[in-house]
Each structure stands twice: as C-alpha cells, then as structure tokens.
C-alpha cells in the first residue's frame with residue numbers, strides 16, 4: 349500500500365476528494381456519542397435518587413419529578429441515537445455514491461491486466477461491505493468506546509473500590525478486543541483469498557457451461573469447486589469460532605463483573621460505606637460502560653472486513669489518479685506512427701512484442717499476418733491502448749495515445765476483437781456504444797457498412813432486438829458483423845480488426861472487404877489481422893509478425909505471392925532490414 353507521503357499531488361488530490369468531509373462527520377459523531385453516553389447515566393442517577401431520596405422520604409411528588417426528568421433525558425438520548433444512526437447510514441450512502449462508479453470503473457479495467465472477473469467484481473462487493481458495516485451496530489459501539497471513562501469516573505466517585513473493579517473488567521475486555529483483532533486479521537485476509545479462488549472457479553465453470561455439458565465433465569468441475577469451497581469454509585469456520593468464542597467469553601465476563609459489582613456494593617453497604625441506591629447505580633453504569641466493548645468484540649469480524657474493503661477502495665481511487673487531465677486534441681486525420689514499440693504482458697512484465705516500427709497514412713489499410721502466438725493480437729492491444737507500451741510510442745498525428753482522454757480517443761478508434769462479445773442490450777445500443785443520444789442515421793450507416801443492416805431489419809424487433817448475455821441470441825457470424833458495425837460507428841479514423849472473418853460466410857467476407865474499402869475511401873486507416881487471406885483482399889500493405897517481432901512490412905504485392913501466400917522466411921532468418929516503410 350502506498351504511504352501518503354509517497355503519493356503524487358494528483359493522487360493526494362484524489363484521496364482528499366474521497367475523504368472530504370469525513371473527518372468533520374467523524375468529529376460530529378464523536379461529540380454526539382459523548383452526549384449519548386452522558387445522557388445514558390440517567391438510568392443510574394434515577395435509580396440512585398429513587399432508592400436514596402424518594403423511597404426514604406416517601407414523597408410521591410419527588411418520585412413524579414424524578415420520573416419526569418428521567419423521561420425527558422431518555423427522550424433526548426433517543427434523539428441523539430437516531431441522529432447518530434441516520435448520519436452513519438447517510439455516510440455509507442454518500443461513500444457508495446462516490447466510490448461505486450470508480451470501483452466499477454476499476455472492475456472493468458482489471459481483467460485487462462490479468463485479474464480474474466471475481467477479483468474485479470470484488471471492488472463492487474467492497475462498496476457493499478463498507479456501506480453495510482456503517483449501517484450496522486458496529487460503528488456506534490466504536491464511537492461509544494472512547495466515552496467509557498465517563499462511567500468509570502462516575503463509579504469511582506461513588507466508591508473508589510467499585511471504580512477499580514470496573515476499570516479492571518474494562519481493561520480485560522479491551523485486551524480481549526486487541527487479541528481478537530490480532531487473531532482475526534490474518535485469518536480474514538486468508539479467508540478473502542480463499543473466497544476469491546472459489547469464486548474464480550465458479551465463474552469459470554459458469555462461462556464454460558456448454559463445454560462442460562457437451563463433454564460431460566461437469567462433475568469434475570463441481571469437484572474442483574468443492575475443494576476450493578471446502579478450503580474457504582474451513583477458514584471461515586476458524587474465523588467465526590474465534591469471534592464467537594471471544595463474544596461468549598466477553599458476555600460471561602460482563603455478567604460476572606456486574607454481579608461482582610453488586611456483591612462488592614452490598615459488602616460496602618453492609619460496612620456503611622455506600623447507599624443502597626448507589627449499588628444499583630453502579631451495577632447499571634458498569635453494564636453500560638462495558639456494553640460497547642462487548643458489542644465491538646461481537647462485530648470485530650465485520651469491522652475488519654469493512655476496514656480492509658475501505659483500504660482496497662481507497663488504494664483503488666488513489667491509483668486511478670492520472671498526473672494531469674489530458675488536453676483536448678483535434679481529431680486525427682493524417683497518420684498513425686508506431687516507433688520501436690515494445691509490449692509486455694501487464695502484471696507479469698513478460699515481453700511479447702519488441703521494437704515494432706511502422707507508419708500508416710490516411711487511406712491506407714494494413715493486413716497483419718503471421719503464425720499463432722506471434723504477437724499479432726498484442727500489436728492490436730497496443731494500437732487500441734488496451735495494453736500500455738513498455739517502450740516506444742504509438743502516435744496519431746504526432747500525439748501519443750496516452751495524451752488523449754480515454755472517452756475522446758475512443759471516438760476515433762473502431763475495434764473488432766478476436767473473441768466477439770456483445771453487451772446485454774439492444775442491437776442499436778451495442779452499435780452506438782451506449783451513446784446517450786445516438787444518431788440513428790449513423791447506426792444504420794454503420795450497420796450497412798458492415799453489411800448487417802438487412803439481417804437486423806429482418807429480426808422481429810429490428811434494431812431494438814435485445815441480445816441477451818454476451819449477445820447470445822445471435823449466431824457467431826451475426827455477432828461478428830454487429831461487432832463490425834459497432835467498430836465502424838461514427839466513422840472512426842482508425843479501425844482495428846482482429847481476425848474479423850473467423851466466423852463469416854462468403855457474403856460476410858464480401859461485406860468485410862467493402863467495409864475496409866469504405867474506410868480507405870473516406871481517409872481512415874485499417875489494421876486487420878488475418879489468418880485467412882480473404883480478409884486481405886482490400887488491404888494495400890502487409891506486415892508479418894512472428895516470434896514477437898515484425899519481420900516484414902511492405903506493399904501487399906511485395907510481401908505476398910499472387911495466391912496471397914506470405915513470402916516471408918522464419919523470424920530467425922528475417923532481420924530487421926526487411927521491415928520496410930511504405931512507399
């Protein structure tokens with residue numbers, strides 16, 4: 349975790365924005381808790397006055413006056429209690445409102461950097477954990493704890509021996525809270541990791557439902573889940589045992605102490621050192637003094653979970669800080685320049701593509717070919733900003749991709765991924781990328797450019813057809829063409845396609861060729877990765893990527909034989925001088 353003093357000013361700003369107002373609210377709640385605890389002495393004082401004044405004097409008016417006074421004070425205490433719980437619930441809701449979008453943003457980003465879906469979704473659950481804890485009894489107990497000395501002082505003034513006894517009890521219970529913290533903290537971390545491993549397996553099994561069914565290994569998949577679930581359960585049981593045992597011991601201790609206070613009080617009364625009313629007052633006050641410790645121990649597990657969740661969220665928000673807000677840049681319209689780009693797998697740092705350099709002018713289309721695992725998709729990830737460059741640069745009209753605001757650069761990039769996954773929304777929403785006020789003509793234009801308009805209008809709900817999870821209501825070929833329309837929406841300057849014809853029939857491939865020609869004709873740039881030569885009909889340049897290097901780059905006729913077969917030799921024999929710039 350980054351230490352505050354190591355944080356850059358932008359990160360500090362982000363952190364300050366997150367915690368803005370929280371300190372003030374905490375001070376307010378601390379003071380309100382003080383009022384509640386002072387007013388909670390009402391019970392003890394009332395009993396003392398009843399026994400020592402009203403009963404001994406036999407005065408009904410005194411009894412009525414004392415009762416009315418006590419009722420008024422209880423009412424005040426109730427009001428402060430309501431205020432405290434309402435403020436806590438609202439703090440939770442405010443934090444949720446502030447952090448949930450950021451946490452979701454991070455959840456979307458995390459899989460790009462090698463995190464599992466369940467790890468990514470944990471950020472959303474973290475928000476729920478913090479909000480849930482703030483709405484529980486836990487925080488009230490924590491705010492009451494610092495006010496415990498009020499009761500100790502009150503009891504001490506009634507009799508120093510009783511004060512000492514209650515102080516000893518409070519001390520033992522506080523030590524128990526600390527021990528509970530030490531024992532459960534490490535276990536909570538391990539339990540969280542085990543829960544994540546279990547959720548990752550559950551997520552993976554659900555995503556592979558069809559494969560599991562077709563090849564009949566669902567039982568084995570369930571066994572894998574069972575093992576992970578068992579490990580999680582074992583850790584959770586241990587953690588629950590610790591909190592449960594501590595809670596039980598603290599409850600017994602508290603009752604024991606209350607009886608001990610009564611016993612000692614009776615002894616002191618017999619010795620004429622204490623009034624009968626004071627015994628009851630001491631007993632009530634000591635019970636009230638120790639109640640927050642008891643409650644805190646009972647809620648310690650959720651306190652630790654909420655604290656860990658808050659720290660993760662805080663680190664997330666801090667990490668989201670960018671050094672400076674990028675400048676507004678003009679729409680690119682001239683060229684894409686890649687210089688000595690080296691790309692590593694995020695998270696592992698393993699370099700998978702080295703020293704790639706080339707330049708594409710407006711109107712040019714580049715086909716990228718090469719053997720499997722050569723680094724073609726990696727190049728696409730770099731060109732679209734999905735993976736950052738380790739070294740080198742990728743520029744649009746001279747401006748590095750990192751200089752653009754994400755939402756702005758997105759308008760100039762069309763991307764058709766290798767594994768097409770559409771969103772659970774309508775076709776129209778998918779094509780227009782959830783634009784709030786989409787231009788319907790542009791939606792239809794993109795669909796026509798992708799050759800999918802006819803197919804869409806034949807569907808009963810046309811462009812309003814709901815696609816279901818991952819666009820499951822369409823065939824693989826239909827999904828690929830709708831995704832192509834999404835990539836073409838708004839005529840982006842650069843369109844990157846990763847094996848766009850893997851699921852296309854002859855008609856789809858013709859539409860794809862027309863789409864690439866259309867991009868070139870309007871002065872856009874296309875980069876298309878292909879294993880099948882039919883995707884390269886409309887490209888004028890070809891690059892060969894293999895073994896993590898671009899081993900050839902040039903005009904299609906120079907790189908490919910007339911039958912659209914690459915002429916390149918293996919990477920080891922193909923030195924860098926083969927990487928030629930377009931004429």
Ligand SMILES: Nc1ncnc2c1ncn2[C@@H]1O[C@H](COP(=O)(O)OP(=O)(O)OP(=O)(O)O)[C@@H](O)[C@H]1O
Pocket residue numbers: 462693700718719720721722723724725726727
């Ligand atoms: N997320 C990842 N984590 C770790 N390694 C990865 C990841 N993605 C790709 N790689 C590695 O990077 C190398 C290049 O992969 P890439 O997907 O770019 O190849 P490709 O040329 O597109 O292959 P294909 O034609 O099979 O799609 C491979 O060795 C692959 O194992």
